[in-house]
Amino acid sequence: MIDIVYVEKEAMNTPFAKGVLEKIPGAVTVPIDRWEDVFYRKKQDYALQKKNRKLIVGVNRGGFVMEGSDNCQSAGADSFYYCSFAKNCIGGCDYCYLQGMLRSGYLLAFANMDDCFREVEKVLNKGKKTLLAVSYDNDIYALEGLFGYVKMWSDFAKKQNRQGLTIEVRTKCGTKSFIDRADSSSGVLAFTWSVSSAENIRRFEPQTSPLAARLDAAAYALAKGFRVRLALDPAIALGSGWKEGYDRLCDEIGARGIGGRLDAVMLGGFRIPADYLKIMRRNAPNSPIPFDSYDVIGGTACYPKEKEIYVTEYIAEALRSRAGVPQDRIFLFDR
Amino acid sequence: MVIIQTALYLEAKTPIEYLKLREAKNVPLPVRLFCSDDKRFAAVVTGTGSLNACAGTAAALTYLGAGRGDLFINFGIAGAADDCGLCIGDIARCVKCTAEGERPFYPDIIFGSRFKLAEIETVKKVTDISSDGCLPKAADMELCHAFSAANMFLGPESLISYKVISDYASKTAENGGRLDEKAVETLVSAAWKKLLPEIEKVSEEASSAFEKNARELPSEVLTLYENVCEKLSLSYSNREILKNKLWKDCLIGVSVKDRLYEVLGVSEDELPKDKKGREAFLKERLLCESGGDNP
Numbered sequence: 001m002i003d004i005v006y007v008e009k010e011a012m013n014t015p016f017a018k019g020v021l022e023k024i025p026g027a028v029t030v031p032i033d034r035w036e037d038v039f040y041r042k043k044q045d046y047a048l049q050k051k052n053r054k055l056i057v058g059v060n061r062g063g064f065v066m067e068g069s070d071n072c073q074s075a076g077a078d079s080f081y082y083c084s085f086a087k088n089c090i091g092g093c094d095y096c097y098l099q100g101m102l103r104s105g106y107l108l109a110f111a112n113m114d115d116c117f118r119e120v121e122k123v124l125n126k127g128k129k130t131l132l133a134v135s136y137d138n139d140i141y142a143l144e145g146l147f148g149y150v151k152m153w154s155d156f157a158k159k160q161n162r163q164g165l166t167i168e169v170r171t172k173c174g175t176k177s178f179i180d181r182a183d184s185s186s187g188v189l190a191f192t193w194s195v196s197s198a199e200n201i202r203r204f205e206p207q208t209s210p211l212a213a214r215l216d217a218a219a220y221a222l223a224k225g226f227r228v229r230l231a232l233d234p235a236i237a238l239g240s241g242w243k244e245g246y247d248r249l250c251d252e253i254g255a256r257g258i259g260g261r262l263d264a265v266m267l268g269g270f271r272i273p274a275d276y277l278k279i280m281r282r283n284a285p286n287s288p289i290p291f292d293s294y295d296v297i298g299g300t301a302c303y304p305k306e307k308e309i310y311v312t313e314y315i316a317e318a319l320r321s322r323a324g325v326p327q328d329r330i331f332l333f334d335r
Numbered sequence: 336m337v338i339i340q341t342a343l344y345l346e347a348k349t350p351i352e353y354l355k356l357r358e359a360k361n362v363p364l365p366v367r368l369f370c371s372d373d374k375r376f377a378a379v380v381t382g383t384g385s386l387n388a389c390a391g392t393a394a395a396l397t398y399l400g401a402g403r404g405d406l407f408i409n410f411g412i413a414g415a416a417d418d419c420g421l422c423i424g425d426i427a428r429c430v431k432c433t434a435e436g437e438r439p440f441y442p443d444i445i446f447g448s449r450f451k452l453a454e455i456e457t458v459k460k461v462t463d464i465s466s467d468g469c470l471p472k473a474a475d476m477e478l479c480h481a482f483s484a485a486n487m488f489l490g491p492e493s494l495i496s497y498k499v500i501s502d503y504a505s506k507t508a509e510n511g512g513r514l515d516e517k518a519v520e521t522l523v524s525a526a527w528k529k530l531l532p533e534i535e536k537v538s539e540e541a542s543s544a545f546e547k548n549a550r551e552l553p554s555e556v557l558t559l560y561e562n563v564c565e566k567l568s569l570s571y572s573n574r575e576i577l578k579n580k581l582w583k584d585c586l587i588g589v590s591v592k593d594r595l596y597e598v599l600g601v602s603e604d605e606l607p608k609d610k611k612g613r614e615a616f617l618k619e620r621l622l623c624e625s626g627g628d629n630p
Contacts, residue, residue: 003444003449004430004444004452006441028430028449028452028470029469029470030430030431030441030452030454030469030470031431031469031470032431032439032441033439037438037439037440037441038441041440041441041486041491042486042487042490042491043486043489043490043491044443044490044491044492045490045492048443048445048492048544049443049445049492051544052443052445054443054444238583238587239587239588239589281550281579285550285582286550286586287586288582288583288584288586288587290579291579291580291582291583291586292583293576293579293580293622
C-alpha cells in the first residue's frame, strides 16, 4: 500500500500524475523539485524501501531509450533497445538486478510519456528487425491499474506499421483483465511472461503471481490474438530438485497446449554484473541466490560454463519434449 | 541506539528525565551529551542555529560511533505557516526539509506513526513562511543542517524529526501567537508524553527491520569455518568465497557441518603444502555442489 507519493512540481498538473493520485486517495502528496532529490539520496536502504513502498512521479529530462544490454537476449532481433520510463516493481525477486543497480527501492514513474514516444520514433527508424523491451526496469503490466502504461504502449504500437518490430512487455503478473485493455491488431505488441519452476517462484519471487496464473494469462493473451513469449531467464538451478521443478513447469506449459503457439521462449542461466552481486549480498542476505558459486567473466558473475550449458540444455530439452516448443523458437542466451 | 537531538535543554529535559539519561562528563564535545546506562538512548543538546546543529550533530554522532541500525531523532519547537492545518500544540513529523540555498532533504517515513506530515523549512530567523497548499508547513532554525550532518552517518530511514508547534511564523499573527517560556515548557512536556511511547515503537520496529538484514552463520558453523580458514591458511578472498558457500548451503538446508569436520580431521601431512594445492583442496572438499543435480 503506497502511503506517500512524491510528485515533481513540473509533473503535478499532468493528466498522468492526476490520474495516479486519484487512484491512491489516502496517500499524502509531497511536492518535490526533482525526482533525483528523492531517488538518489545518500545511504538508502533498498530492501527496507521495497517493503515500505512509496511512489515518485517525475519528469525524465534525460534519455528514455538505451541499447539493449549484453546480458540480455534479443531473441533473434537485429537491433535491440530498451526503454526505461518507470523503475522498480511490486515484486521482490531475490535475483533481481535492480537491487544492485538502483539506489532507491521506491517506485519511480515518469509522467512525460509523449517525450518518450517521440524518442522511440527516432530510434525505430534505424533498425530492421527490432526488439524494443519496455519493461525491464519495472513490471508495467502488474502496475497497469495504477499507471496505464500498457494501454499507452498498445496505442503507440497500433500506429506503427513496421514489419519486424516487436514491442515487448515482460511481466510476472497473472491478471488477465489487463490484456483486454490492449489491442493485438498491429502484431507489434508482444507479451512475455517470465516464468520459473513453481518451487523457484514460491521461494525466490515473493509478491508475484503463481505459475498457473501466469500461464493461464499467457494462454488468454494467445486466444486474444497477441504474440506471446515466455522467458525462462534467469534459469535458477539451486540445490537438489531443480530438474524436477523445470520438468513440471514444462508439463504445465504442455498441458495448456500453448508450447507450439509461442512466439519465442528465452532461456539463460542466472547472470548479473559482479558489482551488483556484491550489493545484492548486502541487501538480500537471506536469499541463497547471491551466495551461490559464480564465475566472473568480463565483469559479469554467471554460472560456471559447464553448469550453464548443463542447466540450459536440460531445460531446452524439457521445453521441446514436454512443452512441445519447436526448436527454432527456443533462444538460448549466449555469452 | 536512539539519539535524540534538540537545540535547547528545555526541549530535551523530559526524555532525559524519563529515560534516566545521565550527562556525560569530561567528553571532548562542544555539546551537552546525555546517555542511558544501557547505551540504548542518548540525547544531545547542540544549541540554536544551523551551525551549532550541524557541527554538534556531527561531533556527537562521531563520538557515539553512530551507524546502520541507530536512529537520529530531532525534536524541537517550530512556527507554523498561516492556515496550513497546523495549530499550536500539534506535533508534526517532517517529510520534507528545506532551507534557502540547500537541496531539499526527504527523510523516509518508514518507522513509527506518521502524525501530521509536514514540510519543515529551516530559516535563519523567524520570518514569514507560506505553505504551497499540498503540505502543512512550519519553520525551525536547525533541522536541515542537523539532517545534513546526520545523513553522513545514517540513511534517510533512520532520520526522524518531530516538531511541536509553539507559534505561527507569520507577520500577520499578533506576535506570531508566541508563548512565554513557561507555556512553551508545558507544551514541550505534553508533546513528549505522546512521543515517548512513539519512540519506543520506532526503536522496536527499526531493531526488528535491521536484524532481519543481518547475515550471521550459526555459531557452531562459524567456529568450524574459522578453524578451517586457519587450518588451510585461506586468503581473504577464499575466506569470503567459503563463507558465501556455507551461508548459501545453510539457507537451502544443506548440512555443512560434516564436511567442515571432515576437513578439520585431515592430518597436516595429508594437506597440500603449497597455496595452489590448498585452493584445489578447498574447491574439492568444500566448494563443490552437494545437491546431486549439478554437473
